[in-house]
Structure formats: C-alpha cells, structure tokens
Amino acid sequence: MKFIISRYNPETDQAPYDQTFELDNSQLSADSMLLDALHLIREQEPSLSYRSSCQEGVCGSDGMNVNGKNRLSCVTSLSELGDTITLKPLPGLPIIKDLIIDMELFYTQYKAVKPFLEAKPLDLEHEHLQTPEERSKLDGAYECILCGCCSTSCPSFWWNPDQFAGPAALLAARRFVVDSRDIKHIDRLKELDSPTQTFRCRHIQNCTDACPKGLNPSHAIQELKSIMVKEL
Amino acid sequence: MKMNLNIKTASLSGRKAHIWQRLSAIYLLFYSPFLALVITKLPESASLKVLAYNLSHLPYSGVFELATLIAVLLLLVHAWVGVRDIIIDYAPRASVNLWLTVYHSFLILLLINSILIAINLFGYA
Amino acid sequence: MTFTDSFPTETFDALVIGAGGAGMRAALQLTENGHKIAMVSKVFPTRSHTVAAQGGVNAALGNVTPDKWEWHMYDTIKGSDFLGDQDAIEFMCQEASEIVRELEHFGVPFTRLDNGKIYQRAFGGQSQNYGEDQAHRTCAAADRTGHAILHSLYQQNIRLGTTFYDEYYAVDLLKNQAGEVNGALVMNIHNGEYKVLQSPHILLATGGAGQVFRNNTNASINTGDGLGMVLRAGYPLQDMEFWQFHPTGVSGKGMLISEAVRGEGGKLRNALGEAFMEKYAPRVKELASRDVVARAIAIEVNEGRGCGPDKDYVLLDISHLPNEIITERLPGIREISQTFLGIDPVKDPIHVYPTCHYMMGGIPTNIAGQVISPDKNGNQQPVKGLYAIGECACVSVHGANRLGGNSLLDIVVFGRKAALTIHESLVNTPASNNVTLDLSAVINRLNRWLKRNDTSSNDSVTQIKKDLQHIMEKGCGVFRDQATMQNAFEELQGIQQRLENVCISDFSNVFNLERLAAYELENLVTIGFATVTSALARKESRGAHSRVDYTERDDENWLQHTLYFQKNHTLTYKPVNLSPKHHKSIEPKPRVY
Secondary structure (H helix, E strand, C coil), rough: CEEEEEEEECCCCCCCCCEEEECCCCCCCCCHHHHHHHHHHHHHHHCCCCCCCCCCCCCCCHHHHEEEEEEHHHHHHHHHHEEEEEECCCCCCCCEEEEEEECCHHHHHHHHCCCCCCCCCCCCCCCCCCHHHHHCCCCCCCCCCCCCCCHHHCCHHHCCCCCHHHHHHHHHHHHHHCCCCCHHHHHHHHHHCCCCCCCCCCCCCHHHHHCCCCCHHHHCCCCCHHHHHHCC | CCCCCHHHHHHCCHHHHHHHHHHHHHHHHHHHHHHHHHHHHHCCCCCHHHHHHHCCCCCCHHHHHHHHHHHHHHHHHHHHHHHHHHHHCCCCCHHHHHHHHHHHHHHHHHHHHHHHHHHHHHCCC | CCCCCCCCEEEEEEECCCHHHHHHHHHHHHHCCCEEEEEECCCHHHCCCHHHHCCCCCCCCCCCCCCCCHHHHHHHHHHHHCCHHHHHHHHHHHHHHHHHHHHHHHHCCCEECCCEEEEEEEEEEEEECCCCCEEEHHHHCCHHHHHHHHHHHHHHHHHHHCCEECCEEEEEEECCCCCCEEEEEEECCCEEEEEECCCCCEEECCCHHHHCCCCCCCCCCCCCCHHHHHHHHCCCCCCCCCEEEEEEEEEECCCEEECHHHHHCEEEEEECCCCHHHHHHCCCHHHHHHHHHHHHHHHHHCCCCCCCCCEEEEECCCCCHHHHHHHHHHHHHHHHHHHHCCCCCCCCCEEEEEEEEEECCCEECCCCCCCECCCCCEEEEEEEEEEECHHHHHHHCCCCCCCCHEEEEEHHHHHHHEEEHCCCCCCCCCCCCCCEEECHHHHHHHHHCCCCCCCCCCCCHHHHHHHHHHHHHCCCCCCCCCHHHHHHHHHHHHHHHHHHCCCCCCCCCCCHHHHHHHHHHHHHHHHHHHHHHHHCCCCCCCCEEEEEECCCHHHHHHHEEEECCCCHEEEEECCCCCCCCCCCCCCCCCCCC
C-alpha cells in the first residue's frame, strides 16, 4: 500500500511537501484502521507527526484529510481507501507540523458561543427535571467530539475562521439553546444573531458529510435559524 | 484573537436579512408566473412601449402596477442580501466596507433608474 | 547542546496536572474560589481519557430502585475484596448523590426517566439492602457518560475562565531546598520549550497507565506520567499489583464494550452456546463483579470453550433486547461493534475477551487528596504540597477490584475534595514565590535524551514499549503465578537496560513525538517494575490479583496495602482502614455473587 503524506517541519522546511511511504500488505490485516498504518509508518520514520489518543473515535484527536475527505484515522478502515492513500492536514487552519494543525481559532470560536449550561440555582436535594422528550432534543448535538472535521471542511469557515463560528460551535450553540434547563435561551439567540454568526451558514453541507460521528450540524443550524425567526 | 470586521451594515441582524430574503423570494415566486400569465394573455406586442401601454391599460391595472412596484423593490432587497453576503465572504478583508459602499451606491442608482424607466414607459409625470 | 538550569519560571497558587474529569473538577473549584491556577494537560482537555468512559456514575439517588448510600458503601467494600479503605469508601458514597446532582447542574445530559429524573441502570456488584436484590445505581447519559461529564466540566471551566496549558507535558516534580515539592518542569509540545511552573500546591490528576499492557482499553496517552514523577521524587506507589481486566473488551483489539451492555440484559455465551455465567455467579450471573466475570471468561477460553477459529473469545449477545433499548441506551457500543468488528449487535453477538482497563493502585493519598508517605519512623504522613486524585491516586476506594460506575464517581468526589483542601491551605497561607528549586535531577534526565546513537544498535523507544507490553501481559495477566512473574521481573531488567542505552533519532523541537514517547516510556517501565514487584510479594488471591499458586484470600497475612518504592524495588505495607466514621465496620467475609 502506498501512502502519500504531507510533511512539514517549520524548523527546516519553507513549505509543505509530499513524501511517499510504502507498507507491505503482510504488515496489515483485513480490518486494519488507517491509524494502525500510521503507527507502522512512524516506525520507519519516527519524526512523522500526527495527533492520536483514544484510538476508538471518541477523543477527536486524529482528524486529517484522507483522499480529500476529512476523517478520523482511527475509525477509518484501510479497506475502504484503495491502494494509494493521500493524507493531508485538515484544511483551512495553520499547519504546525506534518498532519498537525493549530486549532486555536477553532477552539476560540467554540468558546465564543458560550457552550456551557446556565441553569437555575443548584439544589443539592433534587436534580433539575427534564422529560425524555426534552432530553431527546439534545441527541445529535451533545455527542460532538470537537475533532474539527466539520469546520475545516466548511467554505464559510475557510474564508473567515476568525469571524464565522463554524459548524462545530453552532452545533454546540444549538445544544444549549434547546436544553430545557437553560435559562439564557433568549440571550443566546440574540448573541447568535449577527451577520457573521448563524446566518453566515449557506448550508453547503460539507460539515454533515464530514462528521465522523454521523451528526448533522447543517440541520442543527437550520433549526437554530428557525428558532431565531420564531422567537426573536 | 478575534479581529473586528467592522462591517457598517452589522446593525442589520443576520436574522432580519434572512427574513427579508425569504419573504422577497416567496413574493417573487408568486409574482413571476403571474407576470408571465398576464403577458401571454395580451395581444401580440411589437415593442416594449406597446407592451407597456397594453399592460397599463389592463382592467385592474392599478393592482398590477402596485404588484409590479412591490416586486421591483423586493427584487432589489433580495439581491441586496445575497450580494452583501457574497461581499462579506469573498471581498478582501481590508476593503469589505469599500465594496459594500460601492454596492449600495449601485443599488441606489439602480432604484432611481428603475423609477425613471417606469415613469417613461407608463407615462406618469 | 545541553540543558542548563535557566528556564522561564511562572508562579501559581496551585498547579493541576491532567485535564481529565478529576483535574477538571478540581480546577473548576479552585478557579471558582478565586485562585490563580494553571491546568497543565498533554492533550487538549476534551481528549483526556475520561471521554471514553461509557456506562455511568454511581450514586444512591434511588430513582429506579430504593437505595441508600450505606448499601452502595457495602457493595463497594465487598467489590474491593475488603482491601478498600472503609473510611474513604464511606466518604465517597455519602458525597455521591450531591456530586451527581452537581454534575447534572453543570449540564451533563443524563438520560431521563418518564418522571424527569436521572435514569439509573443496573451494573455489576450492586445490591439493595446489603447484598439482596439487584440495585439500579448507575446514572447514565446513554453509553457516553464519560464524554458527557468531561465536556460539561470543560465547558464550566470555560465559563469561569480557567487558565489552561494545553499540549504541555509535565516532565518531573521539582523540590525546594527544604526537600518539599514546590513546582514542576513542563515542556510545551508545540515548540519543545521547557518552563518551570512554581507553586506550593501540585495536584496530580494524570490518570491511568493501561499502556503498560498490550491489550488495553486505554488511550495511548495513559502512560502513568504522574506515577513516574512521584516514584522519581522518592514517594511510594500503593497496591500496584491490582489491575482491573475488563471482562468485555473487543477481542484482539481491546476497545471497551461497557458493562452497561450486561446491565441492560446482555448475556455471555461460550462456543457451546451456554450462558456460562450461571456456573460462576448463580445469583447475579453477568452482573457479578468485574474480576469474577473476567476470570470466568478466561477459564472458558482456557478450557477450550472459546469461539472463533482460534477459540480465543466469547460472545456477548444483546440480539434479544428490543431495538429501542440498543439505539437509545447503547448507541456508542453499536457504533464500536460496527466499526471495529463489522458486527451489528442488534443481530449478531459481539466478540469479547478480558482486556486491561483500570489501575486500582496508584499514588497513596488520604481522603483530603494529600499524598501520603511513611516518614523515617514508618508513620504515614501527608507530603507537603503534593496531592493526587482520580485513577493515578489510590485513596483507596477501589481496593483489589473496582465496581463499574465508581471510577467516574471517584474522580469528581476527590477532585472537588482535594481542591477544597488546597483552598483551605491557601486561605491560611498564601502562596509565596520566593523559592529556589533543585533542577539537577531533571536536567540530567533531559540531557540523557540528547544522546546520539553512536553504535550499530537499531533498538527504538517503540520497540521497547512493545516488548514491555508483551512481558506484562504474559507475566501479570488475569491469572498469575510465581514462576511467570519471576520471569517477567527478570525480563523487565533487560528492558531497563535497553531503556538506558536507547537513543532517539529525532531531535527537532516542534511536536517531537519520539521524545515525548521516550519520556512516557520511562514512566511505563517504572510502573512495570512496581506492578511485578508488588504482585510477586502478595502470596494470596484477592480481587483482580488471582494467583494459581495461592488461590485463596488470606486476610490473616494480607489484609494490608502494598507500598512500592523505586529505590532497590523496596516494599513496605500499611493496614487497611476498617473503621468508617458513621457506619459500623464491614467485616471481611467470603465473597459470593
């Protein structure tokens, strides 16, 4: 199997370049994941850098661009990728080294939508009540792992990563807007109502296509827009 | 970390622009077939002037003229939101405001021009 | 180049190392109390391994079945095979209900019952009324409870504006001239620059070290960094022979298949189709303690009743459950089975085998979160300025075997408690920043990894780590005996030798992951020694430590905690606390499920 991997070391390289690695099929099994292959390549080339941690798709460390699509390497089976695999860092954010990008802007956007519950005062004797129906509104939003695959596939985010919240942050925003326990509902809607926030989304749907957890940020943003039109 | 885009139209919320764009789209969706239908029912017209004359002498022409006036205004609104978004997205960061000003001036000229054409065609003084 | 002792220094009221659930809960408390803290994490906080916890967090809320914290305490002590400290377990179980309501208040999206209260599921080893009917005590957010808790705690830290040092690696603890811990040397992984973070209060929350075993449910970051730092600073580790093998890991790969699967009604079957747990735990079957179920599976496979071409796994079957239960309460498990086994558990059983999951041992602490070490006279004394919480700590609330759902509880209860201890101390004695720290040992360590390879050796950090994992799996697995462990100890000495000689080949500064792996490997090797040394000495079977040559529990000689010191691999022991403050003592008795 052939791997064309984008390399870049800021201490020695002017610009990223591609390096080709070969792995013998005998080193891999039918159910090997892309991350397994990367570990093997790192044995050949210890300076190859990529993030990874849980190796089962819940920590969100190992987002990368695989054959043109943003994915998590640990839950991407080699069998679906063909004989030549092209790996690049997630697009649209600065590259730190090889497949590692600087996600600072992504996190800044996340933090800017106030992604935290503001509930009524804490009562240590009773939890806040929430019906199963109210709780089910959080499904499809709270599962986000902040891997960045969505926002780094979003053209609106590419143009203005310092302005536009991006799909991940807006998905989080929607999660708190619809959480029945939150008391800042209207304030949240007002803050999201700027030409550079929610309504900058043009529903290109790259985010939904890219999400490795099968979430649908585009739909969530659509819902957010409807809620804002109805309630503001 | 956050740079300020300082868009002068920021006073107009995303939501209001969104609502105007939707409303105008819905209006134009109904107006366009209506206009087509009205024109096909007219006797054949040799020129734009004759077409305008025929249109302005329809029964209920006042209703038609009002509908058309609203359609022109909403078309401008619709285009305004769309192109504004494109400028915010794609114009170089430093000149976004310049482009928006140029664009708004262009829209105002277009509006004045449309009124003049209407007066000319429909013969109001 | 070599390192000298001039590093940029920053000072803080308190330093939290590790941004999992424990560290994040502590940081939240300290920031809320107005202290200037630094939260140091080698990964972005939400990548910490708490994120992978699935089943839930135990608290006697009594939302589904009647419940009392006293019953929870009894189950935890029994589950620990009576090695857990009863005062600490009592404290944790008493705090549980409040701490879970607090988590809910922080935004954790718990699954709900029809009456709007938090859903609680059945988990192994939980009973009503001191060992009677099955209790439903585990508060769950589908099967993503850890993710829900970690993200909510991070979000609340964003709300309060906690200072994070993301992607900074803590290399070693630093002591002042009086020999007190007073800071830590950290490396910015982004550019390879080192910094001294100086503070009178260092809270270690560095998590587990499951990477010491080949097959594990742990993330690759779980390399026991805090444990290595503590050993090098001259303090002991406690009960390192006790490693939990989770009964149901994906066979051959190790991903966790939550106990929630059995809690919701999943059955374990061998190649003959027998629901074999009836033989091993006739009353509670699949919901026995984890050590019991793990041994049962290992015995089935050892006796030739495993499934597959190599007869090396058993089946976990949930195909008889209604589809809604699987899609609503076990969606993550379904996803893992589909991704890694190509199996949809709605239709086909999951292939499982025990896999290393949790370290019951760790840095010895008291209930207040302070690290405890024997003084010259052998009296257990708090180490000034050093605290530990979560999986890296051993309070000990899990004893010889942890109950499912008690880990997420442990991290938040003691995360908050340790932060309050530090807060009180800071109120009484504000932090002073006029300290000289001794950097000589850590500089030697940094310089050692600058050594270039001038031999023909092609040994590597990765290869040594792999060999270490094999040795540990072979020598200290589910079943142990004197000969294999002795053999493992000798092989570890070979590993130590190789570690001292190996060189790295990458000397760059930006995201140098080879250097990072080298630092981590040093920690893993110390943990290997701690485990094998402690396990060799304990001549009994208790909880997760099952010896084929000493099959019975021996309360007369071994109802005590092991303390391992790195220097000459020395062991000492300390008694188990059998006197809770409010409840009457629970006397050790045979453990039957």
